[in-house]
């Protein structure tokens with residue numbers, strides 16, 4: 001008997017059949033990875049399971065421990081022992097850790113919340129997930145990895161038997177991934193089943209006992225980890241053989257377009273602290289310059305400051321095309337020919353309720369409007385071009401960006417900045433949350449841009465991506481640029497050594 005069975009699940013949205021007859025069977029106490037390209041239906045399937053899409057809004061059958069179940073709400077699913085941690089974190093920033101864990105299920109005695117009891121219980125759960133912090137810390141003070149652990153503590157506090165994690169490690173550091181892996185292994189030994197969504201194959205193979213692949217809203221296969229491999233899963237996902245992951249083509253770097261000398265940036269709140277202690281580098285026309293480093297090394301602060309989007313004070317010399325540049329705002333940066341694809345599409349990249357076409361043309365209204373009047377045809381033409389080039393999966397150009405799958409939202413962000421026709425394109429984790437097939441399309445597109453003379457500055461935490469795509473690699477460590485490497489001499493080891501402050 002399976003801990004969970006989902007049979008023939010079909011779910012439609014206006015104009016999109018997100019799931020057509022999906023089957024998923026999960027054993028008790030196993031980690032079951034759910035893999036598939038962006039838009040394959042993974043998150044939708046999990047939203048059906050967790051009651052977010054209540055029974056009646058889909059067809060098919062859910063069985064828990066062999067018993068048929070219908071969930072009218074999230075609370076219903078939680079009562080059956082099912083909890084989900086969503087792709088985008090959902091904690092309340094203004095509340096404490098403890099309040100968040102017990103939000104909606106506070107211990108109450110005669111109508112009064114028992115705060116002592118709540119905080120004691122919260123401390124216990126934090127202990128269980130290995131987060132050594134006081135439960136009265138506000139969530140706003142926590143990093144993404146720590147918030148993830150709070151989400152897990154919250155899920156466990158509901159006596160979860162089936163825990164769903166939707167891309168839990170997209171934004172985690174190595175050591176946080178390590179902690180998470182430890183917790184999942186422990187849960188497995190306690191008989192909890194985990195459904196684990198990830199685009200990172202090494203992680204899937206390290207953690208999962210079995211793997212189900214979805215493609216275009218259908219179940220393609222469920223395989224035992226020991227009877228399959230990385231390449232097979234990837235080709236099942238994309239529906240074809242994918243022999244090469246990084247399309248490397250020879251680049252011909254030209255003159256320097258961006259020169260940065262002794263650049264320093266101060267913390268936006270703590271004005272006496274530097275987030276960038278010293279950075280000097282040159283970026284050339286027609287090359288990809290990678291920036292590697294651990295989370296917190298200051299890479300995002302460096303590029304967002306150069307782009308006029310970081311609030312902390314900055315000093316040092318910046319030259320664009322040989323001339324001194326003073327960039328005080330994003331508008332200045334765009335005017336100077338820069339574009340920034342941010343890592344956080346929800347906060348900085350997209351206006352979720354607005355449609356795909358508007359999001360695409362937003363940063364460059366000048367190109368689709370005259371005298372302040374938007375030319376619809378132009379807007380549609382550009383929108384269509386980027387949807388086609390990036391193979392964005394969307395029902396139409398009028399679809400609200402917020403309803404696209406995570407990876408497809410990222411493609412809209414990329415399209416928006418490509419449209420501004422930049423000479424300097426900065427990409428901060430450009431393929432985070434993007435499936436292998438779509439990654440390949442983005443890499444090809446980067447190569448085409450470079451051929452046209454665009455200079456690309458790419459931050460990436462995925463070392464194979466940095467090594468596979470960059471011409472040169474800068475390594476940052478604690479706010480400092482510590483090393484520059486040619487891709488031919490760089491290895492994962494040399495980069496890690498520099499990034500961790502080794503010599």
Ligand SMILES: Nc1ncnc2c1ncn2[C@@H]1O[C@H](COP(=O)(O)OP(=O)(O)OP(=O)(O)O)[C@@H](O)[C@H]1O
Pocket residue numbers: 013014016017018036037038039040041042043044045087393394395403404405406407408433435
């Ligand atoms: N609320 C919604 N309204 C309309 N369409 C939706 C909605 N949610 C999802 N879809 C569509 O359903 C399909 C499946 O989306 P889903 O989010 O499940 O993909 P996913 O496998 O989780 O992808 P990713 O890896 O990018 O997160 C996509 O085509 C998506 O655009």
Ligand SMILES: [Mg+2]
Pocket residue numbers: 042043044087166405406
């Ligand atoms: Mg998803």
